Amino acid sequence: MGFFSKDxxxxxxxxxxxxxxxxxxxxxxxxALPKMIDKATDSELVAGFEKHLQETKGHIERLEEVFQMHGxxxxxxxCPAIDGILKEADEVAGDVEDKQVLDAALIASAQAVEHYEIxxxxxxxxxxxxxxxxxxxxxxxxxxxxxxxxxxxLTQLGxxxxxLQAAE
Ligand code: FE
Ligand code: FE
Numbered sequence: 685m686g687f688f689s690k691d692x693x694x695x696x697x698x699x700x701x702x703x704x705x706x707x708x709x710x711x712x713x714x715x716a717l718p719k720m721i722d723k724a725t726d727s728e729l730v731a732g733f734e735k736h737l738q739e740t741k742g743h744i745e746r747l748e749e750v751f752q753m754h755g756x757x758x759x760x761x762x763c764p765a766i767d768g769i770l771k772e773a774d775e776v777a778g779d780v781e782d783k784q785v786l787d788a789a790l791i792a793s794a795q796a797v798e799h800y801e802i803x804x805x806x807x808x809x810x811x812x813x814x815x816x817x818x819x820x821x822x823x824x825x826x827x828x829x830x831x832x833x834x835x836x837x838l839t840q841l842g843x844x845x846x847x848l849q850a851a852e
Pocket of ligand 1: 710713740743801827831
């Protein structure tokens, strides 16, 4: 179903479609993070990815909760955007040999993923409120907060010793 397909008539339809989109994205991220953990060298980066893998499993559960609250079945729709971000992450990582440079590449890729999630959850929180679903908005805001915290943590790691070592 295309983003502007005729199946989406109302803001409610769009809200559900976007929930399905981020549900797909979270499941792809859940599959991608173990590969990023395997490739990462810096212990803090590995720990950060491991923590976010657990959080990502929680995001999927919260989304299932939101589907249920909204009275629709949990379903994923293909999201070419996250597929592209993850494919590029994989390709770049495959081209990097130096371990420190690889960590820098993994941070950059992970931040692209977080920013995608942040834009989706930001929109979903606003739409949920506009649809009078403050209950759904509150749950979605919990996911948004964890994505934002992860993005900040990655920025700190990137600004800190990992990129400095990569630049040596
Ligand atoms: Fe997430
Ligand atoms: Fe995330």
